[in-house]
Amino acid sequence: MAWPRHLVWLAGVACACAASGLTGCSAAGVGPLTCNPPPQRTWALEVTSAGHLRWQTPLPMQEGIFGEGTAPLVAGSIAIFSQDDVVYALRLADGHRMWSWRGSQLIQDVFGWQGLVVVYATGSRMASLTGLDAATGQIRWTRQIAEAVPGDVAATADGGLAMFPELQVVNLSDGRVRWTRPDGVAAMAVSGASVLAAGNGRLTSYDDQTGKVRWTEALTPVRLATSPGELRLEADAGLAYLTGVQQPAATGPGTPVLLGINAVNGQLKWRFTPTPAVSVKTLGPGLVSVESGNGVTWLDDLSPATGRLRWQRTITGTTGQTFFADGQLIAVTSTASTSTGSGERPWAVPPGLLTAIRSADGHRAWQVMLPAVVSFPLLAVPGGLLVYAAAVRLPC
Numbered sequence: 001m002a003w004p005r006h007l008v009w010l011a012g013v014a015c016a017c018a019a020s021g022l023t024g025c026s027a028a029g030v031g032p033l034t035c036n037p038p039p040q041r042t043w044a045l046e047v048t049s050a051g052h053l054r055w056q057t058p059l060p061m062q063e064g065i066f067g068e069g070t071a072p073l074v075a076g077s078i079a080i081f082s083q084d085d086v087v088y089a090l091r092l093a094d095g096h097r098m099w100s101w102r103g104s105q106l107i108q109d110v111f112g113w114q115g116l117v118v119v120y121a122t123g124s125r126m127a128s129l130t131g132l133d134a135a136t137g138q139i140r141w142t143r144q145i146a147e148a149v150p151g152d153v154a155a156t157a158d159g160g161l162a163m164f165p166e167l168q169v170v171n172l173s174d175g176r177v178r179w180t181r182p183d184g185v186a187a188m189a190v191s192g193a194s195v196l197a198a199g200n201g202r203l204t205s206y207d208d209q210t211g212k213v214r215w216t217e218a219l220t221p222v223r224l225a226t227s228p229g230e231l232r233l234e235a236d237a238g239l240a241y242l243t244g245v246q247q248p249a250a251t252g253p254g255t256p257v258l259l260g261i262n263a264v265n266g267q268l269k270w271r272f273t274p275t276p277a278v279s280v281k282t283l284g285p286g287l288v289s290v291e292s293g294n295g296v297t298w299l300d301d302l303s304p305a306t307g308r309l310r311w312q313r314t315i316t317g318t319t320g321q322t323f324f325a326d327g328q329l330i331a332v333t334s335t336a337s338t339s340t341g342s343g344e345r346p347w348a349v350p351p352g353l354l355t356a357i358r359s360a361d362g363h364r365a366w367q368v369m370l371p372a373v374v375s376f377p378l379l380a381v382p383g384g385l386l387v388y389a390a391a392v393r394l395p396c
Contacts, residue, residue, distance in 0.1 A: 044081045045387040051366030055095035059083050071377035072386035075112045075134035082107040099137035111155045113172035129175045143175035154190040156208040162195045164188045169208050179211030191235035191263040198231050217266035236285040238263050239304050243280045256280040260307050270307030284324025313362040323378050330357040333374040
């Protein structure tokens with residue numbers, strides 16, 4: 001059973017407080033708690049390509065917020081940020097708030113198409129798509145849809161929105177369904193006007209307008225695990241990056257592997273098997289994050305044409321997430337090291353660090369301190385990066 005997120009958050013507060021041994025607070029529907037949670041804060045920010053903070057806008061505080069956001073979106077001269085069930089439109093030049101819209105479900109992603117901001121949100125049973133006017137925030141249309149897997153919804157080049165596990169494409173212009181396919185998809189990506197789907201031992205390309213199969217290929221030359229969570233599919237510039245687990249001939253753990261596949265015809269171009277490794281994650285074109293068995297994480301930059309290693313960088317310290325920012329910078333988020341003074345509350349949230357690495361050689365370009373840790377994908381814009389930072393504070 002999937003818990004509603006507000007219940008999960010309250011349960012987390014209760015457990016944290018009980019562990020601390022504090023007394024004297026309560027919350028409705030949960031029973032006696034041991035302390036009252038301090039307020040949470042979230043920010044929308046723009047950091048320049050040189051590592052300077054151009055503007056930061058604190059988003060309005062709400063009772064019981066989780067601080068969950070999505071990757072920012074640019075619609076003309078407006079930057080779109082989301083926080084839980086609210087969309088905020090900020091002026092891209094200075095972060096001034098233009099409008100906001102609140103829905104009834106948690107927002108999982110936002111997309112832009114021809115003057116629209118399309119909001120994908122999920123509830124306990126169903127998901128919804130809502131088309132908002134990018135200039136005013138007024139609702140243009142809304143539709144209920146079957147719930148997809150959060151994080152695996154992608155826009156096509158001609159105004160479609162692909163999702164799974166029931167593979168389907170809908171119109172971003174009005175939410176109408178173009179076509180559907182049965183379940184059985186373990187991973188999905190979009191390459192131009194094609195929808196790529198991995199599952200049942202095969203990788204298949206569909207026309208995003210009609211659903212017609214363009215090509216289908218077996219996942220060879222290695223036998224890959226095909227259950228959800230074991231395959232990850234990304235696509236960029238005509239190349240599909242498929243990460244998975246190579247099944248061993250005998251019993252034992254599988255070996256992480258990355259395949260570079262031509263997205264036009266499905267032909268295998270190269271295969272990359274890092275050692276030692278327990279997981280491989282594709283961050284961007286040719287950039288992968290490799291986690292070793294001894295807790296060390298490093299970045300490998302590969303040639304998209306050949307799959308050969310161009311440079312490698314070990315990530316040290318407490319690292320949150322790594323994002324491919326644009327063609328020049330790689331952004332690595334982490335928590336700043338701070339010492340707790342005698343008068344500082346134990347639940348105080350430390351500031352975050354955003355580190356930029358040059359994609360050409362893997363060397364650090366700059367580092368900037370932010371009011372909180374960046375915990376969601378960022379967006380590269382001309383001359384800078386749009387960042388969502390959340391300080392979600394638990395009481396103990």
